[in-house]
Amino acid sequence: xxxxxxxxxxxxxxxxxxxxxxxxxxxxxxxxxxxxxxxxxxxxxxxxxxxxxxxxxxxxxxxxxxxxxxxxxxxxxxxxxxxxxxxxxxxxxxxxxxxxxxxxxxxxxxxxxxxxxxxxxxxxxxxxxxxxxxxxxxxxxxxxxxxxxxxxxxxxxxxxxxxxxxxxxxxxxxxxxxxxxxxxxxxxxxxxxxxxxxxxxxxxxxxxxxxxxxxxxxxxxxxxxxxxxxxxxxxxxxxxxxxxxxxxxxxxxxxxxxxxxxxxxxxxxxxxxxxxxxxxxxxxxxxxxxxxxxxxxxxxxxxxxxxxxxxxxxxxxxxxxxxxxxxxxxxxxxxxxxxxxxxxxxxxxxxxxxxxxxxxxxxxxxxxxxxxxxxxxxxxxxxxxxxxxxxxxxxxxxxxxxxxxxxxxxxxxxxxxxxxxxxxxxxxxxxxxxxxxxxxxxxxxxxxxxxxxxxxxxxxxxxxxxxxxxxxxxxxxxxxxxxxxxxxxxxxxxxxxxxx
Amino acid sequence: xxxxxxxxxxxxxxxxxxxxxxxxxxxxxxxxxxxxxxxxxxxxxxxxxxxxxxxxxxxxxxxxxxxxxxxxxxxxxxxxxxxxxxxxxxxxxxxxxxxxxxxxxxxxxxxxxxxxxxxxxxxxxxxxxxxxxxxxxxxxxxxxxxxxxxxxxxxxxxx
Numbered sequence: 001x002x003x004x005x006x007x008x009x010x011x012x013x014x015x016x017x018x019x020x021x022x023x024x025x026x027x028x029x030x031x032x033x034x035x036x037x038x039x040x041x042x043x044x045x046x047x048x049x050x051x052x053x054x055x056x057x058x059x060x061x062x063x064x065x066x067x068x069x070x071x072x073x074x075x076x077x078x079x080x081x082x083x084x085x086x087x088x089x090x091x092x093x094x095x096x097x098x099x100x101x102x103x104x105x106x107x108x109x110x111x112x113x114x115x116x117x118x119x120x121x122x123x124x125x126x127x128x129x130x131x132x133x134x135x136x137x138x139x140x141x142x143x144x145x146x147x148x149x150x151x152x153x154x155x156x157x158x159x160x161x162x163x164x165x166x167x168x169x170x171x172x173x174x175x176x177x178x179x180x181x182x183x184x185x186x187x188x189x190x191x192x193x194x195x196x197x198x199x200x201x202x203x204x205x206x207x208x209x210x211x212x213x214x215x216x217x218x219x220x221x222x223x224x225x226x227x228x229x230x231x232x233x234x235x236x237x238x239x240x241x242x243x244x245x246x247x248x249x250x251x252x253x254x255x256x257x258x259x260x261x262x263x264x265x266x267x268x269x270x271x272x273x274x275x276x277x278x279x280x281x282x283x284x285x286x287x288x289x290x291x292x293x294x295x296x297x298x299x300x301x302x303x304x305x306x307x308x309x310x311x312x313x314x315x316x317x318x319x320x321x322x323x324x325x326x327x328x329x330x331x332x333x334x335x336x337x338x339x340x341x342x343x344x345x346x347x348x349x350x351x352x353x354x355x356x357x358x359x360x361x362x363x364x365x366x367x368x369x370x371x372x373x374x375x376x377x378x379x380x381x382x383x384x385x386x387x388x389x390x391x392x393x394x395x396x397x398x399x400x401x402x403x404x405x406x407x408x409x410x411x412x413x414x415x416x417x418x419x420x421x422x423x424x425x426x427x428x429x430x431x432x433x434x435x436x437x438x439x440x441x442x443x444x445x446x447x448x449x450x451x452x453x454x455x456x457x458x459x460x461x462x463x464x465x466x467x468x469x470x471x472x473x474x475x476x477x478x479x480x481x482x483x484x485x486x487x488x489x490x491x492x493x494x495x496x497x498x499x500x
Numbered sequence: 501x502x503x504x505x506x507x508x509x510x511x512x513x514x515x516x517x518x519x520x521x522x523x524x525x526x527x528x529x530x531x532x533x534x535x536x537x538x539x540x541x542x543x544x545x546x547x548x549x550x551x552x553x554x555x556x557x558x559x560x561x562x563x564x565x566x567x568x569x570x571x572x573x574x575x576x577x578x579x580x581x582x583x584x585x586x587x588x589x590x591x592x593x594x595x596x597x598x599x600x601x602x603x604x605x606x607x608x609x610x611x612x613x614x615x616x617x618x619x620x621x622x623x624x625x626x627x628x629x630x631x632x633x634x635x636x637x638x639x640x641x642x643x644x645x646x647x648x649x650x651x652x653x654x655x656x657x658x659x
Contacts, residue, residue: 054643167555171513174548178520178541185527185537192537193523223580224573227616388616389626392608395584396630399591399604404644409592416588423581427571428506446540454534 003129010355014363019059023360026063027367030070035078035379039394040088041071042436043215045330046207047397049337050404057338058353064334065357066364068327069121069310072270073368076113076303077379080106089270089306092278096291096298103294107238107376112245112296113303114372116252120308121365123256124263128315128358135319136344144455145462148448149472151441154266154322156476159434166483172425173434179204180442187450199410206333206440208402208415213432214326215398216419219391221426227388238373240296248300251281255304262305263312266324269433273309274302311361317342318354321444326436333440505571506559513552520545583615599649599659600639605631 013019033044045064052060075090080097093113100109142150159169182193183203194200240248255277262268262276281301282291291298314331316322321343323329335342346354372379402415422432438445456462464470520541528536573581587607594603608627612618618626639646649655 051638051642051644165558167551167558171548171551171555174544174551178544178548181541181544188528188531188537190527190537192527192541193520220581220584223584223615224577226577226580386616386618388618389612389622392611392616393626393630395588395611396604396608396634399588399607400634400638400644400646403595404638404646407645407647409595412588412592412595416585416592420585428502428509449540450535458530458534 003133006132006351006355007129007359009352010357010359011362013058013352013356014062014359019062019356019360020363022055022059022063023066023364024367026066027070027364027371029063030067030072031074031077031368031371031379032382033067034071034074034076034090035382036074036390036394039218040214041068041327042213042330043211043218043398044071045327045334046210047215047401049207049330049334050401052334053337053404057335057340057350058356060338061331061335061340061353061357062360062364064331065314066360066367068331069307069361069364070368070371072303072307072310073114073117073372074379075306076110076117076299077372077376078383080109080113080299081380081383089274089309090303091271092274092302093299095278096293096295099292099294100296100299101234104234105294106234108240108244109296109299110376111238111373112240112248112300114369114376116248116255116300116304117307117372118365118369119252120256120259120304120306121311121368122362124260124308124311124315125358125361125365127260127312128318128361131315132319132347132354132358135315136347139320139344140348144448144451145466145469146472148445148452149463149469149476150320150322151445151448152476153472153479154316154324155434155438155441155445156479157266157268158324158437160479160483164429166480166487168428168430169434170480172430172432173438176435176438177442177445179209179435180439181446186443186447197410199406199408203443204414204439205405205411206330206436207405208411209418209439210326210330210333210436211398211402212415212418212420213422213436215394216415217422217426217432219395219398220419220423222387222391227386227391238376244296247296250284251277251297251301252304254280254284255301256308259305259308259310260312260315263309263324264315266316266322266437268309269325270306270309270313273305277301277305307365311365314361318346318358319344323437323440326433329437329440502571503559507556510552510556510559513555514549517545517549517552521549580615584611587611595647597650599654600646601631601635602649602654602659603631604634 014023029044029048033039033041045067048064048067052063072089075085076093076097079085079090079093080101083094083098085091085094097109100106155173159173160166180203182200184190184201185192191201258277258280259273262273278298278301281297282288285291285297313324313328316324317328317332321341323332332342340346340350340353398415399412402411403409405411426432452462463473524538524542524545527538529538529542530536587610591603591607605627608630609623612623612626613620635646638644649659
């Protein structure tokens with residue numbers, strides 16, 4: 001009950017004209033970023049962070065979170081009309097979405113996906129409202145030992161689930177932590193690894209790093225492929241038939257549950273949610289062989305799931321202060337840039353901001369439904385902008401974003417350096433998510449570790465003294481070791497198969 | 501080729517780990533109050549070094565699961581990537597002497613005209629919007645500090 005009265009207070013903040021306008025702006029920009037292939041939600045959010053410096057924190061976070069879940073709506077449009085996913089979580093939608101478009105049912109696919117996304121987003125927001133009070137109460141009991149244990153579990157999940165190779169994921173995770181050491185030591189204030197450069201005293205700014213890793217690396221990858229022209233499928237009526245609507249009910253329910261559930265687990269991406277939803281729909285169908293030929297369920301389920309995931313992924317950030325994906329980590333960075341720390345203290349110290357932002361999720365999803373149903377043809381027109389023009393505009397915004405963080409050209413070079421680094425590392429199948437998450441969480445983790453060791457006077461046994469931290473550490477070890485056993489078993493099976 | 505790139509990068513990883521270990525040893529490892537500034541980087545650098553070594557062994561012993569993917573882009577692709585990289589370095593060099601508007605106009609013009617291969621009128625309009633338009637929208641309306649030229653006569657004409 002208390003949560004709902006807090007939510008009402010949140011609505012009084014979110015419905016202020018300025019915040020409404022920013023929710024609209026974030027939703028529109030999110031849809032735009034989702035529509036444009038070659039720029040994902042992480043880069044989009046990172047580019048916009050510097051532009052929010054002059055805004056008040058509530059408005060800035062409302063805009064950036066709306067942008068985040070807005071990309072999930074926009075990504076569908078390109079998947080259905082172009083057979084090219086606007087962002088990774090919509091990739092699976094191409095299978096049946098594009099087939100529906102070829103059958104002249106693009107409008108039906110897009111409208112059902114928008115309705116599903118709306119319901120999925122709303123469901124996850126309700127879960128956040130319900131989970132906020134108990135989870136924050138629990139998190140407020142945490143000391144540095146439990147915080148360090150929780151962060152370790154979160155990061156091990158991200159590393160355990162990212163990419164094909166555990167070694168590569170771990171390397172990226174550790175590299176992110178090492179990069180977070182650059183600058184002043186968070187406990188003693190001593191400069192580390194700054195190479196005498198004043199620009200590095202406050203550490204590597206995460207905005208140019210993220211823009212390099214997600215934005216520039218993507219532009220470079222597109223430049224490698226060449227800037228080809230695009231061919232769009234034709235749009236049709238947006239009104240779905242009664243039978244299509246009826247067929248969508250169960251996929252929407254299942255997609256909402258899958259997306260929200262996976263959103264709670266660090267490392268589970270929106271792509272995993274939409275993929276699992278697709279598999280579930282196929283398995284529950286009486287005609288699984290028809291999947292891939294234009295099944296409505298193959299579009300509605302995954303699209304509901306990825307939007308529920310986008311909103312669900314904000315639950316661990318808001319309640320425990322743990323980002324579960326790179327884009328959520330970018331949003332966490334935006335909180336920090338505005339002097340706020342996401343997590344349980346946000347609800348006690350800034351309830352107006354916490355609940356205002358949560359209430360804005362409902363408003364943002366309504367705005368997105370409007371933007372993606374009656375106004376969908378505007379986004380389709382934007383798709384016709386040639387990439388030869390678009391990539392330069394995207395690069396221009398990246399330069400603007402990187403420069404304006406510290407008004408320094410040095411950050412443009414940081415962006416370039418990390419862009420080239422990510423471009424080549426991705427070619428070698430190195431996942432970038434662990435690096436970003438550890439880069440942002442590094443200082444917090446180091447502080448928690450050192451405070452714990454100061455309490456125990458250097459004894460590491462402190463981490464297994466309380467039952468909660470002991471359980472969390474065992475869990476982290478299992479998560480990290482499990483893939484190694486799995487691959488050993490696979491190798492054994494392969495060898496015995498070859499022997500037979 | 502790919503195998504050598506993997507091995508080379510792993511060796512690079514080991515070198516980075518060693519240099520961080522050396523750097524960490526110059527910082528305090530442990531103080532009277534507890535772990536010092538060199539404590540966490542040293543542990544991490546050791547782990548990073550071990551992981552790089554494991555990767556070096558893996559890439560030497562095992563066959564690449566992703567197959568022999570082409571690592572270096574072809575000549576035309578390399579030229580496109582090179583043009584973007586050089587343009588960004590150009591922005592870094594020219595931003596302070598020429599100011600935001602002129603630098604970004606040149607940056608966008610070169611990329612759109614020569615890389616995007618768009619028509620001249622289209623190129624000029626988008627470049628003007630991305631330079632002068634953005635300067636006034638973000639600099640004057642949204643209050644971002646964007647640099648003007650350090651050359652007196654360019655600054656005098658508002659660039």
